[in-house]
Amino acid sequence: MEELIFEKGEIATVTVNRPKALNALNRTVVEGLAHVLRDVRRDPSIRVLIVTGAGDRAFVAGADIAAMSAMSTVDGMEFCRLGHRVMATFEELPIPVIAAVNGFALGGGTELALGCDLIIASEKARFGQPEINLGLIPGFGGTQRLPHRIGQARARELILTGDMIDAKTALEWGLVNKVVAPDQLIPATREFAAKLASKSGFALRQAKAALRASFTMEEDAGLRFEQSAFGLCFGSEDKAEGTKAFVEKRDPKWQHR
Numbered sequence: 288m289e290e291l292i293f294e295k296g297e298i299a300t301v302t303v304n305r306p307k308a309l310n311a312l313n314r315t316v317v318e319g320l321a322h323v324l325r326d327v328r329r330d331p332s333i334r335v336l337i338v339t340g341a342g343d344r345a346f347v348a349g350a351d352i353a354a355m356s357a358m359s360t361v362d363g364m365e366f367c368r369l370g371h372r373v374m375a376t377f378e379e380l381p382i383p384v385i386a387a388v389n390g391f392a393l394g395g396g397t398e399l400a401l402g403c404d405l406i407i408a409s410e411k412a413r414f415g416q417p418e419i420n421l422g423l424i425p426g427f428g429g430t431q432r433l434p435h436r437i438g439q440a441r442a443r444e445l446i447l448t449g450d451m452i453d454a455k456t457a458l459e460w461g462l463v464n465k466v467v468a469p470d471q472l473i474p475a476t477r478e479f480a481a482k483l484a485s486k487s488g489f490a491l492r493q494a495k496a497a498l499r500a501s502f503t504m505e506e507d508a509g510l511r512f513e514q515s516a517f518g519l520c521f522g523s524e525d526k527a528e529g530t531k532a533f534v535e536k537r538d539p540k541w542q543h544r
């Protein structure tokens with residue numbers, strides 16, 4: 288699919304490839320992402336997924352406004368459901384996902400980044416939820432995930448004003464993990480990904496699931512989820528190897544199970 292480039296490997300990359308439309312997400316691209324995620328889930332050789340946008344202007348400038356202008360209420364709800372399913376699938380992937388934000392990440396673009404575990408931004412990145420300026424609200428999960436990531440005050444400011452923030456502010460607000468020079472974005476993201484790929488895949492999976500529980504569950508249920516996930520690690524080869532390697536003062540050799 289031309290509008291989506293998927294490069295496999297231990298560190299796989301999916302690139303939204305509509306640079307002329309600032310990588311806006313239409314239905315075809317969102318459905319394409321769903322397919323890619325299905326492939327990623329089925330391929331145990333992929334240890335980390337990077338998500339980025341083609342060109343040097345945008346990560347994703349949001350859902351495709353031209354396409355949305357022709358949508359009915361039912362179409363809009365269907366598109367929203369599709370987006371929600373895909374963002375949830377990102378969160379439920381057993382491997383870490385890193386957004387490499389090279390430019391505008393607006394509306395569905397910020398929401399796509401929020402579906403990822405970590406966000407690395409170029410100094411040129413801009414974030415925002417400008418849907419209010421279109422007579423809309425965020426529709427790919429932003430009203431829920433943004434306050435969870437950056438707190439109610441700042442999320443309300445972004446969603447109610449539609450204002451954009453730059454990469455430096457996004458770092459200060461805790462939205463992104465790291466800001467780098469534009470030409471360093473992909474190397475720095477790959478370096479971060481390689482660090483994650485060197486960890487136990489089994490433990491990463493449990494950590495990611497437990498972190499998600501902090502968003503999807505009440506605190507009490509989330510804490511019980513952590514107990515189960517921690518317990519599960521005790522049945523893994525990686526926990527046996529990791530603790531043994533520490534005692535033997537050597538590096539662990541992970542089997543990722």
Ligand code: CAA
Pocket residue numbers: 307308309311312348349350351352353370391393394395396398417418421423424425426427429
């Ligand atoms: N959908 C469709 N096309 C888009 C787009 C979008 N979200 N964003 C940009 N484009 C297109 C423009 O129409 C333009 O196309 P043409 O060259 O054919 O005219 C091209 O990309 C370049 O954009 P601009 O000429 O506008 O570039 P700029 O530098 O002047 O401005 C910008 C850049 C500030 C990002 C501006 O394009 C912009 O405001 N884009 C829309 C951002 C937005 O509102 N996003 C939210 C969408 S709603 C949403 O995402 C809902 C949801 O939660 C799911």
